[in-house]
Amino acid sequence: MPRHTLPSLLLALACCQPAWALSGEMVVIVSARNATDALRADQVADIFLGQSGRFPDGAQASAVDQPIGAAQRDAFYLKVAAKSPALLKAYWTKMIFTGRGQPPREVPDSAAVRRLVADNPGLIGYIDRDALDASVKPVLVVR
Template identity: 65%
Template sequence: MAMLKRTLAAVLAACAVSAAAAAEVGELVVIVSARTPLTMLRTDQAAGIFLGESYSLPDGGEAVALDQSVGSPLRDEFYRKVAHRSPALMKAYWTKMIFTGRGQPPREAPSSAAVRRLVADNPGMVGYIERAALDPTVRPVLVLK
């Protein structure tokens, strides 16, 4: 009985930590440069771009994915919502893609501000940031709730 109580307590603590981490992330938005004509992106289109399955935007323009750093709560939440994959599954996915020569993971930036700056300066880039980090240099094309 004591072991069951400890196990239950550990599970509840893990759930609380998970919920707290998710609450810290806030609302994520997929962004493009304000100079890009694209106004909307579907979740499956974003997944294709970030999983290396598509290299073009729906309007035919070039799409270059820009990730947050490995281990970032934003990155983990983004891939859970867009690709329905955990960090471990994403690591396995890119390991396989690299090993088979079918792709390379997206370039990384260390923060939402860095992602925003790079996307703003490069009309072909697609990134994701917290909604609170938006400014007029980028355009949100997908809101992830």
């Protein structure tokens, strides 16, 4: 194989990576005023999939989602709930049709999620780790 082919091949492979694979770490966040300090991935998945409406201490929990089609959203559900976008759509279609639940509220981006969660101790969301500030605290790192 010629020498110049390997760098070209590596560049081509990097360009074919999904956007979420190239992005930074995500964190699941709650308000700094929320008593919860840590959650397991299965607990987070249960809240985001409407299977649980409570934090471990019994306080009310409501999820805030990124928009459909966002790379962060796709990566979050794949890593935390093992659901691809197609499986997630099918899941919520069934939940809505059977009257067992509604998907989480959607907001435009990490900054909007952080602002909303910071203002309400009953909310939980996910953002880029780089978007963290003192108004929220991470309860799970999503790798």
